[in-house]
Amino acid sequence: MMSGSATPSAADGPESPAGVRILLVDDHEGVRNATAMLLRTEGFEVLCAASLSEAREALRTGSPIDLVIADYHLQAGETGIEVIAMARSVAGEHLGAVLVSGDTSSTPHDVQVTGRLRLAGKPIRGRELLAIVTELLPVRKAT
Amino acid sequence: MKRRTHRPAEPAARAPRAPPAGNASATPSGLVYGRLLQASRLATIGEMAAGVGHELNQPLTAIANYAQACDRLLSRPAPSMDDIRTAVREIADQAVRAGDILRRVRGLTQSRPIRRERADLNTVVEAIRDLILADARVHRARVQFDLEARLPQVSIDTAQIQHAILNLVRNALEAPAEPGAAARELTLRTALIPDGYAEIAVLDNGPGVLPQALEQMFHPFFSTKSAGAGLGLAISSTLVRAHGGTLTYRPNTPAGACFAIRIRGESG
Numbered sequence: 001m002m003s004g005s006a007t008p009s010a011a012d013g014p015e016s017p018a019g020v021r022i023l024l025v026d027d028h029e030g031v032r033n034a035t036a037m038l039l040r041t042e043g044f045e046v047l048c049a050a051s052l053s054e055a056r057e058a059l060r061t062g063s064p065i066d067l068v069i070a071d072y073h074l075q076a077g078e079t080g081i082e083v084i085a086m087a088r089s090v091a092g093e094h095l096g097a098v099l100v101s102g103d104t105s106s107t108p109h110d111v112q113v114t115g116r117l118r119l120a121g122k123p124i125r126g127r128e129l130l131a132i133v134t135e136l137l138p139v140r141k142a143t
Numbered sequence: 144m145k146r147r148t149h150r151p152a153e154p155a156a157r158a159p160r161a162p163p164a165g166n167a168s169a170t171p172s173g174l175v176y177g178r179l180l181q182a183s184r185l186a187t188i189g190e191m192a193a194g195v196g197h198e199l200n201q202p203l204t205a206i207a208n209y210a211q212a213c214d215r216l217l218s219r220p221a222p223s224m225d226d227i228r229t230a231v232r233e234i235a236d237q238a239v240r241a242g243d244i245l246r247r248v249r250g251l252t253q254s255r256p257i258r259r260e261r262a263d264l265n266t267v268v269e270a271i272r273d274l275i276l277a278d279a280r281v282h283r284a285r286v287q288f289d290l291e292a293r294l295p296q297v298s299i300d301t302a303q304i305q306h307a308i309l310n311l312v313r314n315a316l317e318a319p320a321e322p323g324a325a326a327r328e329l330t331l332r333t334a335l336i337p338d339g340y341a342e343i344a345v346l347d348n349g350p351g352v353l354p355q356a357l358e359q360m361f362h363p364f365f366s367t368k369s370a371g372a373g374l375g376l377a378i379s380s381t382l383v384r385a386h387g388g389t390l391t392y393r394p395n396t397p398a399g400a401c402f403a404i405r406i407r408g409e410s411g
Contacts, residue, residue: 028201028204028205030201030202030205030233030236030237030240031201031204031205031208033205033233034204034205034206034207034208034209034212034230034233034237035204035208037208037209037212037226037229037230038208038209038211038212038215041212041215041216041226042215073197073280073281073283075280076285077283077284077285077326077327079283102196102197102200102201102204122197122200122201122203122204123200123203123204123206123207123208124204124207125207125211126207126208126210126211126212126214126215127211129208
């Protein structure tokens with residue numbers, strides 16, 4: 001698990017939290033705030049959004065992101081899959097993504113879990129989420 | 144709740160599910176009737192389990208993440224007590240929220256004698272708003288609440304009318320969608336009707352009800368849903384009639400269905 005006191009590595013390896021920006025999209029205010037606090041405690045910079053349109057606006061006005069975490073079931077029929085697709089259209093197809101679902105029974109079976117897209121169930125242990133985030137962060141090459 | 148008589152995939156599929164001779168919904172004995180209602184309530188909540196589970200997972204997730212954040216903060220040499228205090232308060236709030244969800248579900252499922260009280264339909268709907276939104280969420284449907292501010296008080300057993308409303312909501316959510324159809328949209332609308340009636344209507348943009356099905360759709364055991372018992376609309380209608388009200392169908396405009404519960408308001 002990534003530590004809040006981690007420092008950037010000069011060697012190949014996961015990005016350190018410092019300077020890493022995560023887009024967090026969840027329409028439940030409590031979950032959004034709690035997850036943001038957890039990530040910020042670890043040193044990540046977190047952009048929060050409650051919907052697809054808010055996420056789009058955050059990406060339009062903010063700095064580039066390194067990762068997106070999205071709840072599957074959003075309001076008004078929107079899904080985290082749409083959020084991830086939108087985020088990747090802006091940040092690039094290699095953007096790491098975590099799709100979080102509180103209801104595994106209705107999570108579409110056609111979601112392709114890849115090295116760059118992970119599924120996580122709610123509630124997820126903080127350390128598990130942080131481990132997934134760490135694995136998905138882009139590798140910074142030594143210069 | 145079992146699906147209303149929407150356009151069947153195969154007309155013949157509806158034939159074996161036609162109601163038995165006579166009107167089985169008219170006057171079942173009290174004991175059987177009570178057990179039937181209880182079974183129907185449990186079935187409705189069971190069908191909403193995915194949505195309820197999702198709704199319950201939200202505060203649990205928030206609690207877990209706040210607690211984890213607290214743990215990390217406390218491991219620091221000089222933790223921010225303001226941050227920790229914020230997280231602890233949020234944990235308490237989210238725990239109460241989880242309890243509220245369970246209380247609402249329990250209120251709908253527990254077996255108890257009929258108890259009528261004065262209420263207004265807006266309050267009745269508001270109390271199950273979260274459950275409706277949770278169910279709609281897993282169906283990827285949009286829900287609007289259009290509540291008339293001035294409604295007459297009605298004398299009702301709140302749990303029974305909520306049961307009927309949830310049946311109608313599930314009916315609308317599960318109505319089959321044509322290929323390429325727009326996302327399902329529901330509206331729960333309350334209104335003051337002439338002659339002192341209060342109305343709660345559930346409108347959707349689904350395929351509506353076929354004309355030839357109109358006559359039988361409130362009969363028990365009439366359903367086009369292969370796995371359905373066909374009791375939802377029949378039970379809802381019986382519940383509403385026991386309150387001296389009516390459950391009626393009318394086409395929605397420009398398309399879809401509208402099921403409306405009307406109950407006479409109390410004067411004074």
